[in-house]
Amino acid sequence: MSASxxxxxxxxxxxxGLNHVHVGSxxxxxxxxxxxxxxxxxxxxxxxxxxxxxxxxxITASSPDEKDxxxxxxxxxxxxxxxxxxxxxxxxxx
Amino acid sequence: xxxxDGLTAGDSGDAHWAFGTGFTExxxxxxxxxxxxxxxxxxxxxxxxxxxxxxxxxxxxxxxxSRAPELEEDVALxxxxxxxxxxxxxxxxxxxxxxxxxxDEDALAHLRAEHEFRNVHLAEIDCGPSRMGPxxxxxxxxxxxxxxxxxxxxxLALFAxxxxxxxxxxxxxxxxxxxxLTYHRDHAARWTVRLGDGTDESHRRMRAGIERVWPFVDELxxxxxxxxxxxxxxxxxDPAELRSxxxxxxDEVFAAAGLERPAPVPVATVAGRAGRDGVHTEAMxxxxxxxQHLHRSLPGAVW
Numbered sequence: 001m002s003a004s005x006x007x008x009x010x011x012x013x014x015x016x017g018l019n020h021v022h023v024g025s026x027x028x029x030x031x032x033x034x035x036x037x038x039x040x041x042x043x044x045x046x047x048x049x050x051x052x053x054x055x056x057x058x059i060t061a062s063s064p065d066e067k068d069x070x071x072x073x074x075x076x077x078x079x080x081x082x083x084x085x086x087x088x089x090x091x092x093x094x
Numbered sequence: 095x096x097x098x099d100g101l102t103a104g105d106s107g108d109a110h111w112a113f114g115t116g117f118t119e120x121x122x123x124x125x126x127x128x129x130x131x132x133x134x135x136x137x138x139x140x141x142x143x144x145x146x147x148x149x150x151x152x153x154x155x156x157x158x159x160s161r162a163p164e165l166e167e168d169v170a171l172x173x174x175x176x177x178x179x180x181x182x183x184x185x186x187x188x189x190x191x192x193x194x195x196x197x198d199e200d201a202l203a204h205l206r207a208e209h210e211f212r213n214v215h216l217a218e219i220d221c222g223p224s225r226m227g228p229x230x231x232x233x234x235x236x237x238x239x240x241x242x243x244x245x246x247x248x249x250l251a252l253f254a255x256x257x258x259x260x261x262x263x264x265x266x267x268x269x270x271x272x273x274x275l276t277y278h279r280d281h282a283a284r285w286t287v288r289l290g291d292g293t294d295e296s297h298r299r300m301r302a303g304i305e306r307v308w309p310f311v312d313e314l315x316x317x318x319x320x321x322x323x324x325x326x327x328x329x330x331x332d333p334a335e336l337r338s339x340x341x342x343x344x345d346e347v348f349a350a351a352g353l354e355r356p357a358p359v360p361v362a363t364v365a366g367r368a369g370r371d372g373v374h375t376e377a378m379x380x381x382x383x384x385x386q387h388l389h390r391s392l393p394g395a396v397w
Binding site for chain 1: 164165166167169170173281284
């Protein structure tokens with residue numbers, strides 16, 4: 001049976017989380033059951049208040065071969081970081 | 095007032111944990127005194143009935159771990175089994191403290207004999223997985239689904255009313271259990287529809303599963319004298335009151351699944367006695383042997 005069940009990627013938003021975070025993947029025959037399986041497999045320890053599932057095949061990923069041209073150029077651009085500003089203490093999650 | 099306050103509202107100083115904080119103690123602050131005018135022996139027996147239902151159902155569901163059709167379903171059934179085990183622990187603890195003979199949840203679960211268990215037969219019958227060899231209709235995942243559908247539909251109707259019990263502990267356990275049972279029923283109902291409305295083979299097995307459990311349905315709605323007395327005292331729920339609601343739920347699921355409700359089967363009793371009286375089916379002895387042997391062989395063993 002598993003051979004015919006597609007793979008789904010699971011994203012969970014925690015109680016304090018501001019965004020959904022990728023937590024893993026699972027198999028399910030359709031989206032409805034994928035959400036339920038995600039609840040059972042990935043929110044057993046009080047982790048979440050919201051779950052997203054996405055068909056794994058719908059994800060387009062960057063290629064490991066392109067790692068250097070993609071990401072290395074940002075390694076030495078210190079001026080892109082907002083470290084030259086004073087940050088208000090009242091603003092969380094920056 | 096800072097506009098960002100809402101983002102951190104509810105933080106309890108454990109913000110360094112990304113997930114999994116804020117666990118609650120389900121019975122915190124609940125008055126554990128026995129309400130005046132309530133018979134202690136009856137309340138003990140009633141807590142045992144409900145606790146044994148949950149304990150035995152949990153034990154059999156746990157047998158599916160590593161045997162379910164999919165890994166995800168393994169985890170789902172284990173979650174449900176653990177929910178039921180949690181209910182059993184609270185109820186057996188209540189039975190022990192009201193009884194007042196110093197028996198805790200472990201003593202009640204592991205050191206009672208078969209005739210002292212008060213669970214309904216539906217909880218104890220063998221619905222698979224088979225111990226050896228391939229699964230057979232009536233002893234497979236579909237039969238387990240059928241049992242879970244009937245059991246959780248009945249239990250949910252019962253516990254929804256029990257939230258108003260005059261016993262504050264039973265009321266608190268019921269309030270916690272209702273949320274869990276709602277998910278159990280939903281899980282079983284979805285699988286019933288998938289299997290019933292699936293292939294010829296899945297339909298055949300789902301029908302066989304329902305026929306497997308149907309002879310044990312009438313017992314669920316038959317009141318034991320303890321239940322009748324405690325219902326009059328506002329502590330218990332008279333199970334006869336639940337029939338039409340549960341039938342309505344099951345009919346709705348069966349209709350969506352393309353299945354028919356089987357004809358009623360009279361309760362199989364021994365001289366009018368069944369699970370609530372401590373009279374059990376042949377499956378119970380095997381179940382208890384497996385469940386109790388560790389504690390009886392190594393008393394007080396812990397992880």
